[in-house]
Amino acid sequence: MLAFSGAKSAAASAVGGRHFRFDWLLLAVIALALAGCMPATTQVAGADPADPSAKVAPLGYRSTIAPYTSLRPATPAPWRDRNDAVTPQPKQDR
Template sequence: MLTLSRAKFAASAARGRHFPGHWPLLAVIALALSGCMPATTQVAAADPADPAARVAPVGYRSAIAPYTSLRPATPAPWRARNDAVTPQPKQDR
């Protein structure tokens, strides 16, 4: 595959065109080389091994704090619950 790629590049260079259909290959090379670049931002100014370093306070929030149990609940009579949600009949009909 590398030989075929070199042959296509040589043929396109002979015609005066540079990188005609090699943009995926160039993108892969650029991506691979970007992994070799050093980080430009500092992660932390303090030494993580320093026991006197200031850190953010730790807090606790329960994930189920607003939960309230609804059991056991005594069911209402089904007739009253059904009548409460049915639409009322219109008087003009």
Template sequence: MLTLSGAKFAAASAVRGRHCPFYWSLLGALALALSGCVPATTQVAAADPADPSAKVAPVGYRSTIAPYTSLRPATPAPWRGRNDAVTPPSKQDR
């Protein structure tokens, strides 16, 4: 929010032709002073981790290789039959 206000002030000052470094240093000092008032972390309403009766999310397991099926050892198919299966039919009209 302060950055946006500072950017608007800088744009307005540039249009008017005035630059005041004092106001920029004052704005920086104010932002630094106010940053000390902000809490470092926010308190989340959560259960105590030491409480054994606290409800927790269920744990699940999914295998990363579950759909894998081994294709080895595979017996080789006759190559002539496989080749004939993918060959386009011959044209008899020629």
């Protein structure tokens, strides 16, 4: 990418007058790439994670399958009764 930016800058300088913008763009890309490699020197939030005496929030446990109840083995009801229970009732006014 840097070679491409350098070639772009060289081509722009040959045209004249526009190379200033490409040099700043190249400088900004390099600065951004180097900034990503720098270690963080300031503490953003909270205590140091390496400090064993640091206060932390209490840990709670909630089961992901707590409301589960087993339905097996279940005795099946007769299919006719189960079918009649969910069938819509016929209308009386017709």
